Amino acid sequence: MKPVDGVVVREPARDRRSHGVEREDVAFVADPGHLKKADRENLLRYMTMMRAAEERAITLYRQGKIPGSFYDGCGQEAISVGSSYVLGPKDRMCILHRDLGAHFVRGLTPDRYLANYMGRSGGPTGGKDGNMHFGDPELGCIGMVSMLPDMALVASGMAMAFKLRGEQRVAMTYFGDGSTANGQWHEAMNWAAVQKLPIVFILENNGFAYSTPNELEFVVDPIERAATYGFPGLLVDGNDVEAVFDASRAAADRARRGDGPTLIECRTMRMHGHGAHDDMRYVPTELREEWADRDPIERYADRLVAEHGFSADEVERIRDEVKTYVDECAKTALESPMPDPTEAHRGVFAEDITPLGDGEALWSHWSEG
Amino acid sequence: MAELTYLEAISDGLREEMRRDESVFCLGEDIGHFGGAFKVTDGFIEEFGADRVVDTPLAENAIIGTAVGAAVEGMRPVCEMQFADFIACGFDQLVNVAAKLHYRQGVAAPLVVRLPSGGGFSGGPFHSQNPEAWFLQSPGLKVVAPATADDAKGLLAAAIRDPNPVCYLEHKGLYRYVKGEVPEGEYVVELGKARVAREGEEMTVITYGSGVHLALDAAEALDESIEVIDLRSLCPLDTETILTSARKTGKVLVAHEATQSCGVGAEVAALVAAEAFEDLDAPVRRLTAADVPIPFSPPLEQAILPQLDDMKEACRELLAY
Numbered sequence: 001m002k003p004v005d006g007v008v009v010r011e012p013a014r015d016r017r018s019h020g021v022e023r024e025d026v027a028f029v030a031d032p033g034h035l036k037k038a039d040r041e042n043l044l045r046y047m048t049m050m051r052a053a054e055e056r057a058i059t060l061y062r063q064g065k066i067p068g069s070f071y072d073g074c075g076q077e078a079i080s081v082g083s084s085y086v087l088g089p090k091d092r093m094c095i096l097h098r099d100l101g102a103h104f105v106r107g108l109t110p111d112r113y114l115a116n117y118m119g120r121s122g123g124p125t126g127g128k129d130g131n132m133h134f135g136d137p138e139l140g141c142i143g144m145v146s147m148l149p150d151m152a153l154v155a156s157g158m159a160m161a162f163k164l165r166g167e168q169r170v171a172m173t174y175f176g177d178g179s180t181a182n183g184q185w186h187e188a189m190n191w192a193a194v195q196k197l198p199i200v201f202i203l204e205n206n207g208f209a210y211s212t213p214n215e216l217e218f219v220v221d222p223i224e225r226a227a228t229y230g231f232p233g234l235l236v237d238g239n240d241v242e243a244v245f246d247a248s249r250a251a252a253d254r255a256r257r258g259d260g261p262t263l264i265e266c267r268t269m270r271m272h273g274h275g276a277h278d279d280m281r282y283v284p285t286e287l288r289e290e291w292a293d294r295d296p297i298e299r300y301a302d303r304l305v306a307e308h309g310f311s312a313d314e315v316e317r318i319r320d321e322v323k324t325y326v327d328e329c330a331k332t333a334l335e336s337p338m339p340d341p342t343e344a345h346r347g348v349f350a351e352d353i354t355p356l357g358d359g360e361a362l363w364s365h366w367s368e369g
Numbered sequence: 370m371a372e373l374t375y376l377e378a379i380s381d382g383l384r385e386e387m388r389r390d391e392s393v394f395c396l397g398e399d400i401g402h403f404g405g406a407f408k409v410t411d412g413f414i415e416e417f418g419a420d421r422v423v424d425t426p427l428a429e430n431a432i433i434g435t436a437v438g439a440a441v442e443g444m445r446p447v448c449e450m451q452f453a454d455f456i457a458c459g460f461d462q463l464v465n466v467a468a469k470l471h472y473r474q475g476v477a478a479p480l481v482v483r484l485p486s487g488g489g490f491s492g493g494p495f496h497s498q499n500p501e502a503w504f505l506q507s508p509g510l511k512v513v514a515p516a517t518a519d520d521a522k523g524l525l526a527a528a529i530r531d532p533n534p535v536c537y538l539e540h541k542g543l544y545r546y547v548k549g550e551v552p553e554g555e556y557v558v559e560l561g562k563a564r565v566a567r568e569g570e571e572m573t574v575i576t577y578g579s580g581v582h583l584a585l586d587a588a589e590a591l592d593e594s595i596e597v598i599d600l601r602s603l604c605p606l607d608t609e610t611i612l613t614s615a616r617k618t619g620k621v622l623v624a625h626e627a628t629q630s631c632g633v634g635a636e637v638a639a640l641v642a643a644e645a646f647e648d649l650d651a652p653v654r655r656l657t658a659a660d661v662p663i664p665f666s667p668p669l670e671q672a673i674l675p676q677l678d679d680m681k682e683a684c685r686e687l688l689a690y
Contacts, residue, residue: 092442124474125473125474128472128473128474129473129474133473134473134474135474137441137474137475137476142438142441142470142474142476143473143474145465145466145469146465147461147465147466150430150434150461150462150465150466152434153430153431153433153434153435153437153438153462154434154437154438154441154462154466155438156431156434156435156438157434157435157436157437157438157439157440157441157442157446158438158439158441158442159438160435160438160439160444161438161439161442161443161444162442164394164420164421164439164444171438183430184430184431184434184461184462187426187428187430187431187434188431188434190426190428190431191425191426191428191431191435194426195423347471347472347475348471348472348508348509349471349509349511349532349533350471350477350478350479350532350533351532352477352532353477353479353532354475354476354477355443356441356442356476
């Protein structure tokens with residue numbers, strides 16, 4: 001595959017999803033039988049929840065209730081939801097700033113997300129860190145730092161612990177196309193391969209690192225590099241939640257079998273600026289329009305009706321329920337007090353160790369065996 | 370008790386902790402069959418296996434980042450930087466991820482980074498540095514620097530058991546130069562407690578690491594009543610022991626092999642000036658490396674690192690003040 005031509009991002013054809021895979025041992029079969037109706041409802045529900053919560057947060061930002069800046073993942077909802085949905089409760093995640101859906105799938109409620117953005121005590125960091133720099137340790141998540149892709153190595157360390165203890169558990173983390181130019185990305189890919197770590201790396205290629213297009217980031221598309229590190233790369237349509245799910249499931253299964261890491265590149269488009277301050281004038285209008293027609297939530301809603309026996313009313317009901325729920329969560333978040341200033345001096349050092357907790361595992365596979 | 374070198378004591382401490390706790394494992398460059406550049410982990414892979422004595426690629430951020438991830442998942446990783454200088458290549462994971470993790474998210478990252486530090490052997494600018502001040506400017510990291518064989522063992526055990534990231538500075542010049550009686554079996558020296566290495570009445574030298582030996586040798590050579598405080602732990606800093614001695618003698622020299630500006634000496638001097646001003650009989654002085662990179666050629670290196678004569682001279686001046 002040639003690198004992306006300029007900023008024109010093409011939807012990969014289904015038969016090209018496994019491009020870059022040189023090894024025979026990737027059981028990658030798009031098998032719709034893995035998802036039951038309740039799962040499909042969940043996938044729609046969590047993508048919708050991410051969109052609704054982020055829209056609510058943008059309003060709070062414009063009202064001056066969110067200090068600092070604001071970052072979202074509008075247009076990329078299918079990636080975090082579809083990938084995190086494959087994980088079991090004891091699996092672990094390092095979630096990034098376009099991946100709010102993964103927090104919700106793990107069990108975080110939108111009020112805590114909104115409280116964190118507002119610097120309230122009710123957020124997972126209690127005001128110690130802002131925006132998307134959080135992970136709920138009780139849900140098996142470690143929050144990101146601004147330096148990218150640092151969490152690729154932290155997640156590798158979690159996978160290392162699983163490997164050393166002989167546990168069939170998986171670590172999953174995300175990074176963008178920008179991260180693939182950083183040295184730590186290479187360190188993580190190489191190290192995970194050498195150690196055959198049970199990890200799934202999800203690359204969200206949204207075409208731009210802030211304002212810098214793919215063509216100024218790399219010559220060889222990162223998915224081509226996977227095989228050279230010695231593990232499979234899967235190229236998927238990042239706006240197709242079931243395609244993301246299928247690839248992630250195959251990769252997680254592979255990791256659990258002890259066969260090592262997988263890189264999944266999800267092609268997508270960031271439909272908002274890098275942050276709320278960014279009007280993304282560097283993205284050509286026609287490109288935005290092209291991707292707007294492929295909105296992951298609208299597409300999936302249509303597909304549920306056309307292919308999976310959902311009625312239009314059912315889909316509408318799910319979306320209404322989510323909207324009502326997010327509104328309630330916003331009220332809760334606004335009621336959360338600001339942190340006590342004395343808290344700023346606490347917690348630099350740990351006095352003891354609290355192990356990470358387990359996350360929610362919504363996929364029917366986990367409850368139905 | 371057994372008489373061990375400083376180097377053997379580090380190995381002994383690490384081995385003891387690995388025997389005691391299965392979650393302790395080592396990772397670093399050439400630490401497996403090769404036993405490490407300085408042989409601290411010599412024989413470890415035979416006893417503990419390749420899963421717990423992990424040879425890594427040449428990738429310091431990978432070493433520290435992996436340690437963070439493994440630590441939050443219940444392991445107790447001990448990272449070896451081949452030379453302390455190389456922490457620069459893993460600095461991002463150390464100061465941005467490890468150091469801030471508990472403050473930001475309430476998640477403990479119990480890991481140790483062993484840092485063979487110090488000059489005096491023509492190691493040049495990239496194998497001789499004393500980077501402790503880098504870490505002290507990064508809240509969330511503990512920093513220890515043993516001077517004796519028994520502290521080398523006991524502080525390492527304490528660092529491994531601590532729920533925080535700990536930078537453990539082991540001075541290469543002390544590896545085989547320093548010997549001492551070291552308790553056998555489990556032995557822990559609490560972090561944050563300084564030690565009075567020599568009692569005296571006329572002045573105090575506050576130091577750590579290689580500086581302790583320089584100060585003790587100078588005090589013996591001068592045959593004066595000089596108190597020597599071995600800080601052992603730079604963060605947390607034992608302010609009580611520092612101030613007690615400063616108030617007692619009224620004259621303080623802070624000495625270290627690291628460069629001068631904004632170093633441990635500056636911090637201790639500021640503390641003494643702020644808290645013991647009325648008990649001082651002389652200005653607080655510093656004896657440190659000059660603010661230059663560590664040069665390679667012996668006469669150049671000796672010109673910038675504190676030597677025994679420099680220590681004697683600094684003590685004489687302060688005693689005469």
